[in-house]
Amino acid sequence: MRLTLVSCVTVFLAKSCFILYVKQEEERVDQGKDCAVRMKGITKRFGHFTALQEVDLEVQKGTIHAILGENGAGKSTLMNVLYGLYQAEEGSIEVKGKRVNIKNPNVAIGLGIGMVHQHFMLVENFTVAQNIILGQEVTNRFGVISMAKAKEQIEEMVKKYGLHVDPDAKIEEISVGMQQRVEILKALYRGAEILILDEPTAVLTPQEIQELIHIMHNLTKDGKTIIIITHKLKEIKESADICTIIRRGRYIDSVKVSDVTEEELANKMVGHAVKLVIQKEKAEPKEVVFEINDLVVENERKLEAVKKLNLKVRKGEIVGIAGIDGNGQKELIEAITCLTKVKSGSIKMNHEEIQNTSPENVIRNKIATIHEDRQKRGLVLNFTVAENTILETYKKNEFSKKGFLNKEAVLKHTKQLIKEYDVRPEDCENQLVRGLSGGNQQKVIIGREIANEPDLLIAVQPTRGLDVGAIEYVHKMLVRERDKGKAVLLISLELDEVMNVADTIAVIYDGKIVQSFEQGTVDEQTIGLLMAGGNKNGQIK
Structure with a gap:
């Protein structure tokens, strides 16, 4: 009798376990x-x-x-x-x-x-x-x-x-x-x-x-x-x-x-608190260091993309250009950096005309550029990270002697840049730059251009592909350069970025700067309307 009871309990428990297992499997399948x-x-x-x-x-x-x-x-x-x-x-x-x-x-x-x-x-x-x-x-x-x-x-x-x-x-x-x-x-x-x-x-x-x-x-x-x-x-x-x-x-x-x-x-x-809005002191701009007058630039189809554009950037100031893509921003940057010819008008850096010269002359005139397309314009993908950090400075005595690169100096410079700009992985100096993520490629470019100590830093979509922590860091770098007395020209399709970082906001539409504002004197809706071809009264031109 006792044996039979034990057997019954065993069978009951076995059945219960089996039913539970079946139910769990059914639930797992349903969840699947x-x-x-x-x-x-x-x-x-x-x-x-x-x-x-x-x-x-x-x-x-x-x-x-x-x-x-x-x-x-x-x-x-x-x-x-x-x-x-x-x-x-x-x-x-x-x-x-x-x-x-x-x-x-x-x-x-x-x-x-x-x-x-x-x-x-x-x-x-x-x-x-x-x-x-x-x-x-x-x-x-x-x-x-x-x-x-x-x-x-x-x-x-x-x-x-x-x-x-x-x-x-x-x-x-x-x-x-x-x-x-x-x-x-x-x-x-x-x-x-x-x-x-x-x-x-x-x-x-x-x-x-x-x-x-x-x-x-x-x-x-x-x-x-x-x-x-x-x-x-x-x-x-x-x-x-x-x-x-x-x-x-x-x-x-x-x-x-x-x-x-x-x-x-x-x-x-x-992993820590991030400020989504940059904290900065009010700008104290000084003399004009960069100036564009009546600039006309044609696009690939020989149509005017930049039309009698005027712009000034002063030392100690961030000028942000806000606009919808395709309103002449690409052609404007290519003209400033001498990647395309100017039809008419002038571009002056430190009172010297630089239009229609060469990219090397632009760099020589202390203009550094963070290009929009990092892979086509910013980097040589089959070069190492170290080689990319000296693309514009390899001729300097610091990095070369008698035509030979000083590899030790180049690596020291690169390691310092990697550490300062948090490029990952942290030991990537000898790695091909194409192997880095898009955001880390961008950090290499930003670090290189700021390290060149320019008088004018042009930043085109500088935070594209970056996470919020890195964006905060880049914005701080732009403000730091401004506070060091540098002129900064920011061109971004992110209206929030322009409104947040720029001291002066210039709106571009159909190849012209249609209006400029000091930060804090205009709202996002007004800027957006101007970007779309309207005016401050809400009318479309």
């Missing part, structure tokens, strides 16, 4: 249905450097999930593991509740994962349609590509998600924002249900950013899942549902975006 991606304990090393240390990520289906972190925190590395570009040494990945082994991007694409990289991968002399179908061509029974059928499929996606773009336009002829849409369409064309966007707003105008956010919401309404890697807290607040924060390769937290402020996100990201 709602979970688009689950990454657990992801560890990734590059030699002795640990880029990711046991990082977890869980992304729910049909949501916009932001990955936030400083430059070099491991955000892009984590997503490159998910996309199959890297393989983790440790950890596991589940897609839609099923454990998977993503050996390469083809496996990821087969699992419905698409990725739009920060630097687009498009063939510039191909059309939009040709780029979208490249490698996935639609052919007839004779093996001939059917462009008509491909365009039909593309136009269906364009209408469905609001990704308006001309299928027949060449990539080299369309804006950066349109090129990004092509990359998104490429991923969708290949059946992406999970879309990774790496720094998607880094190269967009404010208007294009709002359009992208609208597109992302359209995609999630259709059941797609979006993972965005970004530094921009304002855009996370406007677009994302959940935000996962990574700091120095480690998981910090996942939060519901609606429950936190921008300041709280910033503090979690950098």
